[in-house]
Amino acid sequence: MNEFLNVAIVGGCGRVGLPLGLVLATRGCQVSLLDIDARRVEQVNAGQMPFTETGAPALLQQVVGKSLRATSDARCLAAADAVVTVVGTPVDRHLNPEIHDLYRSVDSALQDMRDGALLVLRSTVYPGVTKLVYDRVRDLGRNIHVAFCPERITEGKAIEELVTLPQIVAAFEPEAQARVRDLFARITPTVIELQPLEAELAKLFTNSWRYLNFAVSNQFYVLAQTYGLDFNRIHDAVTRDYPRMRAFARAGFAAGPCLLKDTLQLAAFSGNNFFMGHAAMLVNEGLPNFIVNQLRGAGLGGKTVAILGMAFKAESDDPRESLSYKLKKLLELEAGEVLCTDPYVPDPTLVSVERALAGADIVILGAPHAVYAGLEFPPGKQVVDIWGFWRHAAGGCGTMAQSHA
Ligand SMILES: NC(=O)c1ccc[n+]([C@@H]2O[C@H](COP(=O)([O-])OP(=O)(O)OC[C@H]3O[C@@H](n4cnc5c(N)ncnc54)[C@H](O)[C@@H]3O)[C@@H](O)[C@H]2O)c1
Known part of the structure; x- marks a missing residue:
């Protein structure tokens, strides 16, 4: 001992x-x-x-x-x-x-x-x-x-x-x-x-690699959606029984207190020549803007939007650098009302999930908390689920997840 x-x-x-x-x-x-x-x-x-x-x-x-x-x-x-x-x-x-x-x-x-x-x-x-x-x-x-x-x-x-x-x-x-x-x-x-410098880079490589990995999926998501296609159907097809694609992440908000800032630390260390890092930032940080742009096409003014999940990731109570909050800010400029909910994040401005859903014309999944898996949406609500969460919660049949495109 x-x-x-x-x-x-x-x-x-x-x-x-x-x-x-x-x-x-x-x-x-x-x-x-x-x-x-x-x-x-x-x-x-x-x-x-x-x-x-x-x-x-x-x-x-x-x-x-x-x-x-x-x-x-x-x-x-x-x-x-x-x-x-x-x-x-x-x-x-x-x-x-x-x-x-x-x-x-x-x-x-x-x-x-x-x-x-x-x-x-x-x-x-x-x-x-x-x-x-x-x-x-x-x-x-x-x-x-x-x-x-x-x-x-x-x-x-x-x-x-x-x-x-x-x-x-x-x-x-x-x-x-x-x-x-x-x-x-x-x-x-x-x-x-x-060696210390190796260890410092080891940590930054780890977080930057993960951030870039998510950016690839988010870029593909944007590409598929732009052509009116369902990214998650394609993701399911290419990953099923195909081990070489195991590292292909799902699309979703890549945020939180570490991944972006550590990618930026590496970018600064590279003398701002870490092109893939900056590109990943544009893609990941641009995802809320992409969602708003797509919704704008179908008309946002006067509509009530609910964001479900304000933490930076599923099952977390940590809202630091959460893209749900960035999405909220963008929507507040254009939508009639934005209702935000999260069962874990301590934020007095949040409402209950029942209240958020009751008032919403459009529902956007911000963080795929497991408690949202069984939610049912009355007909007429537009649902945005970049994660493909409800498609999988519903056994892959996609009954609850509708594309916003
Ligand atoms: N959060 C993660 O998942 C994670 C994972 C790996 C590495 N990191 C790294 O760990 C570090 C800390 O991150 P965190 O998420 O724990 O942050 P945090 O904000 O949760 O914790 C930092 C703590 O330090 C305290 N503090 C600040 N200044 C202080 C001081 N001068 N004296 C004493 N206490 C002080 C704060 O009150 C806070 O409780 C960061 O460098 C982060 O990149 C975080």
């Missing part, structure tokens, strides 16, 4: 920090979740999850007040053998990486950390940031080991994936490499070692 470790997570009450903290707290670590969000800190210490994450509520009950606690007091860093930072790394309004929050949080963590401790960057960072942090530590004359270990979970499956997915770890020096390998070997059987 590994020695008992004291771990602090900066940004510990967020979507990445909290699941990691929960898992480490069951693997021989005393975990402090440091966060500036006082409400989240209070919720976690009261045993309540601040967001939905499968399997997390039971784990939280098991460890809170014992091997895990949340705090806003940075003094918890002084006792830590390892400090993991997972604060957000957004792009700015010019689509360039915004790394100052990360730098500020690392700088302030360094003030409290003790010499000999390990600092692990877990946020998705712009390539080269690990080296800059490493140089900063040396310039300050501090004996702190720096490592980078990217988070690769998908929201909603974090607890399962943290203990099953391989972990990529990287550091400049053997001792830091050994320490970060030992930390993550506590939670997963497979640890993959890379």
Whole structure:
């Protein structure tokens, strides 16, 4: 058994920090979740999850007040053998990486950390940031080991994936490499070692690849719809019993807090020569505009439109960078009324699904939550289902999914 470790997570009450903290707290670590969000800190210490994450509520009950606690007091860093930072790394309004929050949080963590401790960057960072942090530590004359270990979970499956997915770890020096390998070997059987710049690119390649993959399907969707054809019928035909097309995704909103901004981080790193990344952005971000353009042809003015599902993806309560909200904004310029609903997203402007459906002339599926599978639409309503969700929910016969074309 590994020695008992004291771990602090900066940004510990967020979507990445909290699941990691929960898992480490069951693997021989005393975990402090440091966060500036006082409400989240209070919720976690009261045993309540601040967001939905499968399997997390039971784990939280098991460890809170014992091997895990949340705090806003940075003094918890002084006792830590390892400090993991997972604060957000957004792009700015010019689509360039915004790394100052990360730098500020690392700088302030360094003030409290003790010499000999390990600092692990877990946020998705712009390539080269690990080296800059490493140089900063040396310039300050501090004996702190720096490592980078990217988070690769998908929201909603974090607890399962943290203990099953391989972990990529990287550091400049053997001792830091050994320490970060030992930390993550506590939670997963497979640890993959890379150089820091390789690991930074590995994470950005992963998210960009997924974003491009969705863009291909969305481009094909737009193409088929433009010719009055049903993309999902074609998708079903080419993927059935044909393993080479297994990676052919369905069409749908490709959004959320990570895929686009990480594609843009890679675009910035390439000196804005990542043509496929920018093209993918135009296609994926253009999908709400395409829907509105098609609806405009059949007349939008004066009509009531319902958007079902405001989270950025199915079964999620996370509305960050959701294209349903972009669609809502576009529709508000042209439709009579826009009614939005979601059973999971905490947004006081949302209405119940019954209210949304009752008033709507046009129904658009924004996020294919499973609870919508059994919905029935009275005759006369126009239904837009880019995902092909109701076609499959209805056993592939397509009875409920009508094209808006
Ligand atoms: N959400 C995902 O599915 C996912 C997956 C892989 C990687 N990532 C990456 O992980 C990072 C974090 O993403 P997230 O979704 O967990 O964000 P989040 O907003 O859910 O969590 C960030 C947390 O950090 C806290 N915070 C911000 N500044 C702080 C500071 N100075 N000190 C202490 N706490 C601070 C916030 O209050 C928040 O609770 C990003 O780089 C993201 O790209 C996210």
